[in-house]
Amino acid sequence: MGRIRFSSYLLSRRRERAAVTKRGWGFFNSGGPTMADHERIVSGEKGKPDLDANRDGPPAKPQEARPVGPLASSAEASSASASDVTASRNSSSAAAPTRAAPTDASKAVRRHVVRRRVLIGGITILVFAALGYFGLPYISRALNTVSTDDAYVNGHVTFVAPRVPGQVVKVLVDDNYRVRKRDLLGQLDRQPYQIIVDAKKAAVAVAKANVVVADDQVRAMVGQVRANRYKLQHAIEDVNNQISLLRANVAALETAKAKLARADADYRRALEIQRKSATAISQQDVDQYKEAYRVGEAQVKQSLQQVFEIRVSLGLPEQPEHGDDLTAVPADLDQSFSTVREAVAQLMQSAAPLGIIPSSYDLKPKQLIEEFYKRDPEGNLDRIYAKIIADAPAIKLAQANLLEAQSDLDQAELNLSYCNVVSEIDGVVTRRDVNPGNNVVAGQSLMAVRSLTEIWIDANFKETQLAALRIGQAADLDVDMYGRRQLFKGRISGFTMGTGSTLALLPAENATGNFVKVVQRLPVRIELIDYDPDKDPLFIGLSVTPFVYVKEPPSGPDAGDVLRPISTNATPEKQP
Secondary structure, eight states, rough: OOHHHHHHHHHHHHHHHHHHHHHOTTTTTTTOOOOHHHHHHTOOOOOOOOOOTTSOOOOOOOOOOOOOOOTSSSHHHHHHEEEEHHHHHHHHHHTTSSSHHHHHHHHHHHHHHHHHHHHHHHHHHHHHHHHHHHHHHHHHHHHHHEEEEEEEEEEEEEEESSSSSSEEEEEEEOOTEEEEEEEEEEEOOOOHHHHHHHHHHHHHEEEEEHHHHHHHHHHHHOOOOOHHHHHHHHHHHHHHHHHHHHHHHHHHHHHHHHHHHHHHHHHHHHHHHHHOOOSOOOHHHHHHHHHHHHHHHHHHHHHHHHHHHHHHHHTTOOOOSSSSOOTOTTTTTTHHHHHHHHHHHHHHHGGGGTTTOSSTTTOHHHHHHHHHHSSSSTOHHHHHHHHHHHOOOOHHHHHHHHHHHHHHHHHHHHHHHTTTTOSSSSSSOOOOOOOOOEEEEEEOOEEEEEEEEEEEEEEEEEGGGGGEEEEEHHHHHTTTTTGGEEEEEEEEEEEEOOTTTTTSSSSSOOSOOOOOOOOOOOEEEEEESOTTTTTSOOTTTEEEEEEEEESOOOOSTTTOOOOOOOOGGSOOOOOO
C-alpha cells in the first residue's frame, strides 16, 4: 500500500510540473497564469487557472482538483489511476480538433524561456564585467604593494611660549583658529619694557657724547706727542750744539796757547835784550811783554776750563781717557745723551695713551723716529696720525661703550617686541591654556600650533615587510576619514632608527623572564605629494592605510637607499 501511495504522489507531482511548464509563468506572459495561480497549483487548491481566458472561443471547463500525497487512501489512488487511463484514451480521440491551442502556448513558453536565458546571461556577463572592472585594481594592488593598517597622520607641533615674563592683557585666538606665520596671538603688558627702552636710549645718547669727547682728547694727545717729538729733536740739536761749542772752545784754547807761546817768546826776548844792554829796551816794554805773557797764560787756562765745562756738560770726563784730543766725543752722543733720553721718555709717555708702543725700549731716538715713519709706506704724517686717532684706546673704549649701550637698547626693544606673542608657523591653534590677566614667565606654554603643511604619515610596518621597502617608493594612501572619495599620493622618505618598542617610554626587557617572540614594527615615514590642506585637509592622528608599490622603481631624492645621507645643514656655521 505504501508503494502505491508514494508512486501516486510522484505521478501527481510530475503532472503538475508538466502543466506549469507547458502553460508558462505569469510574470513572463501577460495572458498566462499568474504567480498566485502557480502557488495554487503547487499547494493543491481546487480550481486551475484558465489558460484560454484571454483567447477567442468558449472557456474550458474547470477540472476538479484531486487530493495528492502519501496520506491519500488506496481507493482514491485507484480511481486516480483509472481516470488517468480514461483521460489518455479520450485525449487521443479529441486530439485533432484541439491541437492548435497547445501549439501557440508552447511557442509563447519557448519565447519566454529564451528571453529569460538571454536576460540571465546578460546579467551574468555584467556581473563578471563589474567584478573585473572593480576587482582587478584591488587584485593588482594586493599583488604589487605592501600595506599596513597601523598607520596614522603625524605632523609638527609648535608650542607657543612668551620670551619675557609679564601679565597677559590680550588673547586674540582660541582653539581651532587657523593662523599664519607672524600672526598676533596675544599681548603682554608693554609699559614696564617701554620704560626700560627709554632709559637705554638715554644711555646711548651719553655714549655718543663720550665718543666725541674721547675723539677730542685723543687729538689733544696727538698734539702733545708732536710737541714731545719736537722736544726730542731740540734735545738732539742741543747736544750737537754743545759738541760744536766744545770744538770751538778747543780751537779757542789752541789760539790762546799760540798767543801764550808768542807772548812767552816776546817776554823772553825782551829779558835777553835787557840782560845784554839795559839801555837797549826800556823797562816799560819789558813789563808790557810780561803782561802779555801772563794774559796769554790766563786765556789758555780760561779756554781750557771752558773746554772742561762743555765736556762735563756732555757727560764726558775733563780729559779724554785715550789721547789728549779734547774734541773727542762718542759718535752716538746725540742719541745717548741724558737730555735726549729724557725727551725720548717723555715722547713715549705721551704716545702710550694713543697705543703707540715701540718695538723695544732700548731704541735710540733716530731708530724710534724711523720706526714711527714706517707706519705709512710713504711716511705721510697726516695718514699716520689719522690712523693713530682711529685706533686710539680712548676712542675704542668710547666706541665700545656706545656699542654696549646700543646693544642694551636693542635688547630692551627686543624684549618690548616680545610682548607681542606671535605664531612661528602656519597652522591651527590647539590646547590654549591662557587668559587675560594671567601672569606668565618666559618659556611657559600658552598654546600649541599644529602645522597644516608639514605633515606626513607614520606607517608601522611589520619587520617581515621591510625587506622590499626603500626610500623613494611611491605609495597610495587611503584615509579612513575620506574613504574612497579621495586618494592621497606619497613616497617613502625615511626609516626610524628603532622599532616602536625600543623607542617607547618603558622599553621591553627581554633578558629576564620567559621570552615570547612578537613581530616588531618599524615606523616608516611617508611624505605627502601635492598635498593641499585647503582642499582636503588631514588631521593629526587620522588612521591611514598605505599601499607601497614595491615593484615600481623608486624616484626622488635618495631614491633606493635605506639610510638617508649625512645632512649638510647639520654642520655648524663659522662664527665671524
